[in-house]
Amino acid sequence: MNDHEMKMFEGRMTxxxxxxxxxxxxxxxxxWKEDVITMRHALDLGDYxxxxxxxxxxxxxxxxxxxxxxxALGTDLLECTKRMNKHAIAKLLDLLSSYLEKxxxxxx
Amino acid sequence: xxxVLIAEDDLKLQKFLRIRWEKxxxxxxxxFVNNGEEAINVLKQKYISLVITDIMMPxxxxxxxxxxxxxxxxxxxxxxxxxxxxxxxxxxHSDDNLFRLFQKPFQMDELTExxxxxxxxxxxxxxxKGISVSxxxxxxxxxxxxxxxxxxxxxxxxxxxxxxxxxxxxxxxxNLKGEEAAFKIIVMEKAEIRFRNLPRKKIAKRIxxxxxxxxxEAIRRKDDYGG
Numbered sequence: 001m002n003d004h005e006m007k008m009f010e011g012r013m014t015x016x017x018x019x020x021x022x023x024x025x026x027x028x029x030x031x032w033k034e035d036v037i038t039m040r041h042a043l044d045l046g047d048y049x050x051x052x053x054x055x056x057x058x059x060x061x062x063x064x065x066x067x068x069x070x071x072a073l074g075t076d077l078l079e080c081t082k083r084m085n086k087h088a089i090a091k092l093l094d095l096l097s098s099y100l101e102k103x104x105x106x107x108x
Numbered sequence: 109x110x111x112v113l114i115a116e117d118d119l120k121l122q123k124f125l126r127i128r129w130e131k132x133x134x135x136x137x138x139x140f141v142n143n144g145e146e147a148i149n150v151l152k153q154k155y156i157s158l159v160i161t162d163i164m165m166p167x168x169x170x171x172x173x174x175x176x177x178x179x180x181x182x183x184x185x186x187x188x189x190x191x192x193x194x195x196x197x198x199x200x201h202s203d204d205n206l207f208r209l210f211q212k213p214f215q216m217d218e219l220t221e222x223x224x225x226x227x228x229x230x231x232x233x234x235x236x237k238g239i240s241v242s243x244x245x246x247x248x249x250x251x252x253x254x255x256x257x258x259x260x261x262x263x264x265x266x267x268x269x270x271x272x273x274x275x276x277x278x279x280x281x282x283n284l285k286g287e288e289a290a291f292k293i294i295v296m297e298k299a300e301i302r303f304r305n306l307p308r309k310k311i312a313k314r315i316x317x318x319x320x321x322x323x324x325e326a327i328r329r330k331d332d333y334g335g
Contacts, residue, residue, distance in 0.1 A: 018128075020127060020128065020130070020131075021124065021127055021128070023127070024123055024124065024127055028120055028124075031120060056164075056191055057118050057120075057191075059191055059212070059213070060118065060121070060190075060191035060212030060213055061118055061120050061121045061124070061212070061213070062213060063213030064121065064124065064212060064213040064214055064216065065120075065121075065124050071213050
């Protein structure tokens with residue numbers, strides 16, 4: 001993990017989640033991974049509206065469900081989308097993908 | 109049973125809320141819809157205790173939905189949850205109209221607490237039983253009361269009556285409004301009457317007949333059509 005990743009995910013690689021949502025979290029992770037693929041495709045096409053829409057939703061839902069890093073990444077993605085900063089968006093999508101692969105969920 | 113209508117186009121959030129509120133199923137029933145249009149359709153058909161809405165939604169957005177509720181169902185408290193900064197909601201739907209605003213992401217426990225608090229807005233021990241609705245309405249008139257109360261009767265839709273200074277102002281019963289709703293409520297039998305707190309919103313006057321006239325017409329209709 002590079003410095004940027006370390007800073008972004010500091011204290012966020014482990015999510016403490018309520019056991020009552022255990023049945024839906026794997027599906028959420030899968031759908032967020034699909035969102036990354038959709039956003040990468042949209043970035044290739046210059047479709048910033050799709051990226052804005054998905055990252056806006058991620059910003060709102062992420063921390064509500066206990067995934068604070070998703071809200072942070074969603075917020076950054078929204079900012080970069082406003083500026084149409086292709087390079088920064090690509091980097092954030094890499095970070096997001098990495099996070100979704102590595103996140104550790106502990107149910108209580 | 110209290111009914112909470114949730115208008116939210118994010119299916120993931122819907123699923124999350126549904127599962128987190130499962131443990132409150134004996135306290136409130138949840139009805140999820142994907143946009144404001146679907147929410148309005150539900151409001152036309154069912155008695156709803158509380159509405160929770162997102163702002164940005166397809167077809168009919170949350171702002172339009174709030175406007176509709178303000179106009180047609182001013183007694184229903186609303187909770188708005190949005191990822192947009194509150195100042196972008198504009199003056200039209202500021203604190204006067206909203207019960208509570210939640211910025212996404214939000215703390216689930218706080219939202220749940222706001223829902224439960226909304227139900228408790230009803231005045232404790234404010235329930236009357238065994239009194240005829242028409243007698244009760246005449247008492248409100250005599251006392252020149254400003255109040256809002258819910259009338260329920262076994263097997264019938266709940267009704268809500270609003271009096272201002274002893275004058276019947278508005279009523280809602282199922283999808284009926286104003287005088288039509290009043291006629292249904294007045295003839296309810298074995299009614300239970302429960303006071304609710306007055307909403308901060310201004311309620312439009314939709315009843316233009318005096319109480320005596322309303323009661324007579326309600327009884328006539330009941331005699332003619334069986335209620």
